[in-house]
Amino acid sequence: MELQPIQEGRTIVLSPAGRIDHTHADAFKLALDPHLADCRKDGPPLVIDFSGITYISSIGLRALMVAIKQVKAQGGRMVLAGLQPLVLEVFTISRFDMLFEIFPDRASALAVLATAVS
Template sequence: MEFTPQQEGRVLVLSPLGRIDQAHADDFQRALGAFLPGCTGAGDALLLDLSGVDFISSIGLRALMIAIKQVKAQGGRMALAALSPLVGEVFSISRFDMLFEIHPDRAGALAALNMPNGQGGAA
């Protein structure tokens, strides 16, 4: 899985496509991991626009959990946006919605993440 990063102010946006399941989770984790070192308190925030993801399995959730732990340890900020109803339900059932800053859409996430530190919040 490859991402085409887009810089939006102080936010690096990644937009994965398809399924993040057993067959794709390792590629997803590897691709995402390449962008994590720059997501620090002094660097860019990271936004995953999940509008193009139609399914995520437990192994995909694991990849995201590893990423958010690294970002938080670095003092960075990572958020998710535009979860489909199915993906949103998986996050809710698994309680992963408690681990992540989740926004209903990309525009709202960008507005929150581009605010000075500490002023943006989850929607």
């Protein structure tokens, strides 16, 4: 899975697409890892724009849980945006909505992160 980073001000936006399931979770984690290393206290915040994700399985959730633990340990900030209804339902049922800051869309996430930096 490719995650072409886009810089929006000081924030890095990643936009995965498709499914994050047993077939794609390892590729997602590998693509995410280099961006997590930079997401630290004085580094850029990270927005993962999920608007292109149609499905996430438990192994995909696990990859995200490992990622948020790393980011928090480094003092960084990673948020999610644009979750499709089915994906948001998975996050809600699994209570992952309590682990992450979730925004309705990329613009909302960027606006909050921009005001937090100012």
